[in-house]
Amino acid sequence: MSFTAVASYTAAAKRPIEPVGQYFLAHATRTLKGHTWSEFEKIEAEKNVVSVEEKDADEELFDEEINDPELLAHDPKDWKTCDLYAALGLSKLRVKATPSQIVKAHRKAVLQHHPDKKSSKGGSLDQDGFFKIIQKAFETLMDPAKRKQFDSVDDNADVAVPTGKITNNAEFYAAWGPVFESEARFSNKQPVPSLGDDNSTREEVELFYKFWNNFDSWRTFEWLDEDVPDDTSNRDHKRYIEKKNNNARKKKKTDDNKRLSDLVKRVQAEDPRIKKFKEDEKAEKARKKWEREAGARAAEEAAKAKAEAEAKAKAEAEAAAKNDKEAAKKAKEAAKNAKKKNKRAIRNSAKDNGYFGDEDKAAIIDLDLDALIDSFDDVKLGEVASKLKDVTGDDAKKVLNEVAAESKLSLKYFV
Amino acid sequence: MATIGIAFGNSTTSFATIKDGKVDVIANPDGERFISSTLSYVDGDEYHGQQALAQVIRSPRSTIVNFRDFIGVPFEEINSEYSKYAAHPIELNGKVGYEINGNKISVNEVVKRHLKQIKNAAEDYLGQEIESVVLTVPTNFNEIQKCELIKISNDAGLKVKQLINEPTSALLAHLSNKNQLLEDKIYVVADFGGIRSDAAVVSVRGGIMTLLSTEHSNKLGGIELDEALIDFFASDFQKKFKADAKKTEKSYSKLSAASNITKKTLSNIQTANVSVDSLAEGFDYMSSINRLRFELVGRKVFSEMTQFVENVVKKAGLETLDIDSVLLVGGTSNIPKVANTLSLIFPESTEIFAPAIDSKLPNPNELNCRGAAIQASLIANFDDEEIKESLQPIIINTEHLQVPIGIKDLDGNFLTILSKETAYPIKKQISFESNSDNVEIEFYEGKRSIKETVVEPEQYSDEEEDSEEEEPEIIREVEYLPGTLLAKMSLNGVGSGKNVDVIIQIDREGKMHLTGRSGDVVVKGEITQA
Ligand SMILES: Nc1ncnc2c1ncn2[C@@H]1O[C@H](COP(=O)(O)OP(=O)(O)O)[C@@H](O)[C@H]1O
Ligand SMILES: [Mg+2]
Numbered sequence: 001m002s003f004t005a006v007a008s009y010t011a012a013a014k015r016p017i018e019p020v021g022q023y024f025l026a027h028a029t030r031t032l033k034g035h036t037w038s039e040f041e042k043i044e045a046e047k048n049v050v051s052v053e054e055k056d057a058d059e060e061l062f063d064e065e066i067n068d069p070e071l072l073a074h075d076p077k078d079w080k081t082c083d084l085y086a087a088l089g090l091s092k093l094r095v096k097a098t099p100s101q102i103v104k105a106h107r108k109a110v111l112q113h114h115p116d117k118k119s120s121k122g123g124s125l126d127q128d129g130f131f132k133i134i135q136k137a138f139e140t141l142m143d144p145a146k147r148k149q150f151d152s153v154d155d156n157a158d159v160a161v162p163t164g165k166i167t168n169n170a171e172f173y174a175a176w177g178p179v180f181e182s183e184a185r186f187s188n189k190q191p192v193p194s195l196g197d198d199n200s201t202r203e204e205v206e207l208f209y210k211f212w213n214n215f216d217s218w219r220t221f222e223w224l225d226e227d228v229p230d231d232t233s234n235r236d237h238k239r240y241i242e243k244k245n246n247n248a249r250k251k252k253k254t255d256d257n258k259r260l261s262d263l264v265k266r267v268q269a270e271d272p273r274i275k276k277f278k279e280d281e282k283a284e285k286a287r288k289k290w291e292r293e294a295g296a297r298a299a300e301e302a303a304k305a306k307a308e309a310e311a312k313a314k315a316e317a318e319a320a321a322k323n324d325k326e327a328a329k330k331a332k333e334a335a336k337n338a339k340k341k342n343k344r345a346i347r348n349s350a351k352d353n354g355y356f357g358d359e360d361k362a363a364i365i366d367l368d369l370d371a372l373i374d375s376f377d378d379v380k381l382g383e384v385a386s387k388l389k390d391v392t393g394d395d396a397k398k399v400l401n402e403v404a405a406e407s408k409l410s411l412k413y414f415v
Numbered sequence: 416m417a418t419i420g421i422a423f424g425n426s427t428t429s430f431a432t433i434k435d436g437k438v439d440v441i442a443n444p445d446g447e448r449f450i451s452s453t454l455s456y457v458d459g460d461e462y463h464g465q466q467a468l469a470q471v472i473r474s475p476r477s478t479i480v481n482f483r484d485f486i487g488v489p490f491e492e493i494n495s496e497y498s499k500y501a502a503h504p505i506e507l508n509g510k511v512g513y514e515i516n517g518n519k520i521s522v523n524e525v526v527k528r529h530l531k532q533i534k535n536a537a538e539d540y541l542g543q544e545i546e547s548v549v550l551t552v553p554t555n556f557n558e559i560q561k562c563e564l565i566k567i568s569n570d571a572g573l574k575v576k577q578l579i580n581e582p583t584s585a586l587l588a589h590l591s592n593k594n595q596l597l598e599d600k601i602y603v604v605a606d607f608g609g610i611r612s613d614a615a616v617v618s619v620r621g622g623i624m625t626l627l628s629t630e631h632s633n634k635l636g637g638i639e640l641d642e643a644l645i646d647f648f649a650s651d652f653q654k655k656f657k658a659d660a661k662k663t664e665k666s667y668s669k670l671s672a673a674s675n676i677t678k679k680t681l682s683n684i685q686t687a688n689v690s691v692d693s694l695a696e697g698f699d700y701m702s703s704i705n706r707l708r709f710e711l712v713g714r715k716v717f718s719e720m721t722q723f724v725e726n727v728v729k730k731a732g733l734e735t736l737d738i739d740s741v742l743l744v745g746g747t748s749n750i751p752k753v754a755n756t757l758s759l760i761f762p763e764s765t766e767i768f769a770p771a772i773d774s775k776l777p778n779p780n781e782l783n784c785r786g787a788a789i790q791a792s793l794i795a796n797f798d799d800e801e802i803k804e805s806l807q808p809i810i811i812n813t814e815h816l817q818v819p820i821g822i823k824d825l826d827g828n829f830l831t832i833l834s835k836e837t838a839y840p841i842k843k844q845i846s847f848e849s850n851s852d853n854v855e856i857e858f859y860e861g862k863r864s865i866k867e868t869v870v871e872p873e874q875y876s877d878e879e880e881d882s883e884e885e886e887p888e889i890i891r892e893v894e895y896l897p898g899t900l901l902a903k904m905s906l907n908g909v910g911s912g913k914n915v916d917v918i919i920q921i922d923r924e925g926k927m928h929l930t931g932r933s934g935d936v937v938v939k940g941e942i943t944q945a
Contacts, residue, residue, distance in 0.1 A: 003904045003940030009860060009927060010899075011945045012814035015625050017838050018583040019806055020790050023596065023622025027838075028805035037809055045809035052615075052626045052730075053555050100559065 015050050040116040047111060058101050059108075063089035066109055076132040080223065083156050084137035087130070094157045095185045099142065106138045149223040151185065158182055161263065169272045173197045176267055183260065186217040198273070205273050212264045221252040335378065342385035343373050349388045349396050356397045361413055368404070368411040375407050417541050418576070418795045420787025421533060422551045422584070425483045425497075426609025426637070427746065428452050428529070429781060430537055431788035438588070438785045440777075443536040449746065449780050450536070454479045454529055456515050463532040472668045475501050477515050481610055482529075484633075485511040485522045486567070487560035494633055497610045500668050523567050530571035547574040549791040551581045551783045553613055554629045576794055577802060581606060582615035583624050584786030585744040589768060591789055592777065596622045599834045600739040605724050605757070606783075607747035609637045614724055616731035616738070618815075618836035621843070625815060625836060628731035632723060637678070637747040639716045644674035644704075647712045648689060651702060658696040666695040681706050682749040710752045717756045724757055735761045736865070736893045743769040748779035762892065813838040814925060819861035819895055822917055825850055829861045829897045832919050839921035849913045849933065854906040856917060856931050858942075862898030865891050902929055902942050909933040 017024065037045075066072075066089045074082045085094045088105045097105070115128045140146045151157070159182040162175035177195045184192035193208045200208075225245040229238055268274060350356065350365045358365065376384065387399045404414035419441070421430040427449040431440045442448045447465055455467035455478040462470055470478045481497040482504075490506040498504055502513045504522075511522040537545050550568060552561060556578075565575045582604035590596045596619070605614040612635040616627040648670060649660040661667050673691045680687035686705045694700040710717070728735055738761060743754060751771035758767050770776050777785065794802060804810075815838050821831040824847065832845055870888045909915065910933075918930040925944040930937065 001905065001907055001936070001938055003902065003929070003938050005902045005940060005942045006900045007902075008943045008945040009816075009820060009901055010818045012839070012925060013817055014812050015627075015815050015838075016808075016811045017813050018580060018617075018624040018626065019577070019811060020579050020583050020624065020786070021587050021591075021596065021622060022793055024624075025793060025805070027623060028810050030840075031810050032804055042807070042809055045807075045812050049808075049812045052629050 013050050014048055015052075038116065039114065043111055043114050043116065058104055061093050061101070062105050062108060063091055065089075066112060072130045074130070074133060076129040076136075079133050079136045082133050082137070083154075084133075084140055084150055085154065085156070087133050087137040088141070090141075091156065094154060095151050097141070102138070102141050106134070109134050148218065149220060152219045152221060153223045157185065166270065169198055172270065172272055179263075180212070183215075183263075186215075186219045188216040188218050200273065202273075202277050205271070205277070209264065209268055213261070215257075215260055215264075217257070217260070219253070219256055221249045221256075224248070224252070339378055339381055342381040345385040345388060346373055346376075346381070349400065353393055353396050356394065358413070364412045368413045369400075371409055371411060372400070372404060372407060372414070375409060417537075417543050417545055418547050418549070418791040419537055419541075419545055420549045420551075420584075420784050420789070420791045421530075421573075422581070422783030422787060423483055423530070423533075424452060424608055424783075425481045425611065426452060427780065428533055429784040430533060431781070431784045432537075432541065433788055433792040438592075438788050440781050440784060441537055441540045443533075444539055448778075450533070452480070452483060452529060454525060454532075461528065463529070469672075471501055472665060472672065475664060475668065476503070478502055479513055479515070479525050482511075482522055482525050484611070486526060487557070487563035497638065500664055500671070523563065526564075526567045527571045530568055530573055534571060534573050545573060547576045547791070549577050549579060549787040549794070550575055551584045551787050552578050553611075553631065554580045554582065554615060554626065555613075555631050576797075576799075577790065577806075579787060579790055580615075580626070581613065581783050582617060582626070582629075582744070584784075584790065585782035586617055586619070586624060586742060586786070587789055588777075588782045588785035589742050590619065592785075599837070601627075601733070601737055601836075603724060603728060603738050603741045604744060605720075605727075605741065605748070606744035607636060607720060607753060608745040609747070611636050612720065612723055612745075612747075614727040616727055616733065618834075620834055620837040621841060623838050625813075625838060627733070627836065628727050630723060630727035630730060632719075635716070635719050635723060637675075639719075640678055640713045640747070640750075641671055641674050643713045643716060644678055644709065645670050647704070647708075648674060648700070648702065652694060652698070652700050656696070656698040656700075658694075658698055660695045660700070662695060669694055670700075677704060678709070679749070681709050682751065706751075713752070717752055720753060721756050721760055725760060734893075735765070736891055738765050740766045740768065742782070743767070744779050744782045746780045762890070764892065815839075816921075818898070820901070820919060820927075821859060821861060821895075823857045823859060823897045827897075829859060829895045831861060831895060832917065833921075835861075839925070840923050842918065842920040844916055844918040846914055846916050849909050849911055849915050851911050852908060854909045854915055854931070854933065856904045856906070856915075857897070858901040858903070858919075858929055859897040860899040860901060861895030864894055864896050866894045867891050901927075902940055904929065904931050904938045904940060906931050906933055906936045906938055909936055 017027070019028070063086070066087065068086065071083065071086055083091065085091050085097070088102065088109050090097045090102065090105050093101060110131075113131050113134055115131050140150055159178040161179055166172050166175060173195060177197075180192075180195050184194075189211075193204070193211050195208065196204055222245075225248070226241055228241050228245070231238075347366070347369050350369055351362070355362045355365050372384075373381070384399070384403055387403075388396055391399055401414050404411050417432055419430050419432045421428065429440060429449050431438050433439070440448050443450050443464060445465060450464040451468040453462075453464065453467040453471075455462040455470035455474065457470055457474050457477055467478060468480070471480070478501045479498075480501040485493050485504065488511065489509055490504070490511050493504060493511055495504045502515060504511045505514050505519070506512070507519055507521050513520050513522070513525065534545055548568065550564065552564065556564070561578055565578065568575045585606065586602055586604050587596075598619070599621070600619050602617045602619060603614060604617055606612065610633065612632045613629065614631075615629045618625045618627055645661070645667070652658065652660045652670075659666075660670050669691050673689050677687045677689045681704070684706075686703055688703045689700070690702075691700045704712075724741070725735065728738060741757060741761060743757070747753060748769055749771075754767055754769035754771040758765075758772075761767065768776060770779060797805075815836050816833055817835060819829075819831045819835045820833045821829055822845075824830040830845070832843055833841065868890045870890055872887055906915065913933050915931065915933045918928075918932070920928040920930075922928065926941055927944070928939070928941045930939050932938075
């Protein structure tokens with residue numbers, strides 16, 4: 001007989017079982033029978049449960065843990081100065097937390113910080129203090145009026161105003177955008193225009209400054225009131241404190257309005273887009289002016305061009321005319337030369353052919369030829385000369401006889 | 416005084432009671448068992464169910480449909496797509512409302528009137544007053560939605576004894592019907608409804624059910640199949656008459672109603688007609704479609720359903736091989752193609768419960784209300800305080816084993832005694848016959864492994880023309896092998912052929928008590944959790 005334990009078995013996972021069916025009811029009855037649970041056991045039962053539904057989107061927005069030692073050690077009597085959002089694990093959501101998120105976060109905080117649980121782990125009893133703060137935070141944040149008061153002075157939601165030198169546009173938007181996003185929480189009017197960037201239009205930028213220069217804030221400063229003594233015996237003192245509180249609130253409100261208005265003025269003065277819009281405007285003006293003057297400039301240029309063109313045309317015309325004249329002259333000379341040549345050819349035709357054997361009548365023949373040449377116009381001269389060109393002897397005489405017959409002159413030799 | 420179970424869906428509501436030990440799904444006076452979750456206000460009368468749905472064509476803006484998921488949801492978060500052809504949701508104090516014939520009505524009021532109609536129908540049928548109800552809700556209904564629903568139902572005169580999750584309700588109905596509650600199995604419960612689909616992986620261990628994963632889709636459901644059919648018929652109509660059947664809201668709604676009927680008919684028979692008088696531009700439409708064509712028209716939707724089921728299995732950290740059974744739920748699960756395509760992603764050993772595979776099963780659309788009725792009868796004698804006590808986190812939130820625990824059997828195989836995901840405290844016993852005088856028992860954690868078996872293809876006769884060389888098929892199965900050795904015990908002098916009992920018990924604190932026993936020989940020991 002023997003038993004040997006060799007290893008531990010793999011850790012289990014806590015899951016909710018489905019509360020249906022007879023076997024579940026048997027389980028419930030068995031578990032319930034004669035059993036009472038401490039608050040601690042009940043809280044433990046809700047922890048580390050593997051749930052199958054997608055992890056609640058809200059949970060992701062809550063703080064992972066609430067364990068800032070300073071927060072945990074905060075004096076519960078001074079709870080009003082505590083970061084109530086952080087106490088519930090809502091330090092990321094703050095003013096944006098919805099009531100249902102607050103309920104959920106509170107539940108989670110209670111699970112983590114219930115005094116039953118802490119004392120069981122040997123924590124000292126005065127850790128109850130933080131649990132009290134959790135409860136106060138829950139009460140405050142679930143009451144819309146109280147929450148507004150707290151939100152008004154929740155400087156953990158503030159974004160630091162840039163102090164260093166801003167060297168480029170991107171830096172400007174990165175530094176100031178979040179400041180305005182944070183200030184926007186105080187606006188009565190929603191949505192609030194955001195700072196935008198280099199791509200914002202002029203209208204958008206103007207709208208932005210218009211909105212912020214007329215900011216309508218719900219911010220109040222009651223939360224910082226000095227406690228009003230509730231002891232009725234000293235009414236005067238009570239009234240005095242109340243009055244003091246009222247004045248303090250008013251002053252803080254005025255200061256805050258001025259703070260914001262100064263801030264907006266400063267940003268407006270530094271806004272690279274405003275500078276750019278101004279430069280653009282100047283450039284635009286210059287451009288307009290230039291455009292306006294464009295008419296006159298164009299006319300002048302046109303006139304100049306016209307004159308130049310005219311001069312050019314004239315010169316060209318003159319050159320052409322000169323050319324023509326020379327050509328005409330040349331043509332005339334050529335014609336004259338041709339005429340001379342033809343006349344000579346006709347005149348020499350008899351002599352070159354030995355006067356057709358009638359050398360004795362040479363003088364008469366020459367006279368006849370002269371008469372014929374005189375009677376010919378330029379065309380006829382050319383015609384006859386060309387006919388004579390390739391003929392000799394009697395053939396030439398024959399040509400001349402024919403021409404003489406045509407001429408109807410009374411000639412001595414040619415008939 | 417009776418107790419009933421109600422499954423209140425966006426598309427339909429059904430309810431059941433237990434009569435003579437049997438579940439009885441109740442019909443309304445019009446004989447409907449799946450009552451359309453629709454209200455319509457025409458000429459000063461309130462219509463409900465199918466009668467109300469019929470008004471969508473004539474009076475769309477006076478007819479309210481698909482409103483259940485609007486309960487307890489801020490107006491800006493709702494998806495009103497499925498109210499396009501009916502009354503449009505409006506914002507009413509940040510929540511959802513409707514404006515019907517000039518009167519504003521909140522969604523809570525709509526739900527209340529709907530539940531009142533259900534109550535009246537149930538009382539009519541049963542001849543007695545309804546005292547209380549068990550209602551089903553999707554697993555992703557949040558606390559606010561649940562509180563609202565309880566409040567509204569109470570206002571409607573139906574006192575809510577318990578809200579239970581839809582998939583577990585369906586599974587409870589199925590397992591009770593089959594008397595299989597005590598068989599340890601991993602189930603996929605896939606509910607394909609009208610405008611949404613939901614699936615869950617559920618482990619059933621010793622009659623206790625645990626959700627291992629869930630999946631939801633608002634873009635998958637019967638309405639997508641209706642739309643596929645509408646498109647198909649509309650293009651046929653266009654071809655025949657050169658007229659657009661989808662142009663006016665009225666013609667669209669007419670075709671939609673007809674397509675829905677055709678779709679349902681095709682779940683039962685191979686060919687269905689569609690006929691719409693004066694569909695558009697004065698033309699009557701008449702045509703028919705067979706099941707094959709419908710499956711082609713809806714193939715995108717069917718493949719999304721498969722993907723959807725694969726997702727829920729993956730979310731549970733499992734493979735389809737690990738799933739023992741699939742239970743199909745919801746109206747759309749009547750379609751044979753749904754079961755057929757799903758069976759392709761599971762091994763042959765996985766059982767699929769759907770009417771297309773086993774015609775003797777109840778209508779998948781009844782399962783939710785059947786489970787609710789069973790639960791209602793189980794808790795009928797519990798008072799509110801007792802129910803509240805049973806639902807405390809300390810009862811519900813339970814430790815679950817993450818690996819199976821068992822022994823090595825005489826052949827050296829791992830024999831599961833407690834399956835993975837068994838909730839404890841638990842006690843379970845198995846028995847075997849000894850084969851020697853001294854018996855050694857070794858307790859192990861089971862190690863998951865995949866067994867691959869090669870199955871040679873069947874030789875087909877060469878009648879088939881181009882019957883290519885068939886690849887041998889590899890069948891994969893999950894099996895558990897002895898993993899970490901947890902403990903050993905030896906029982907001396909038992910005698911061969913004697914009965915040996917092995918008992919594993921895990922107490923509330925997680926301590927595991929191991930016992931081996933044969934006659935007077937008893938060995939005990941315990942091990943701890945890591
Ligand atoms: N026999 C059937 N064949 C095919 N589809 C059906 C059948 N019966 C109902 N449906 C479809 O089922 C859907 C409604 O399913 P249901 O489970 O009642 O939805 P829900 O649970 O969202 O109210 C509708 O799209 C309807 O057309
Ligand atoms: Mg359903």
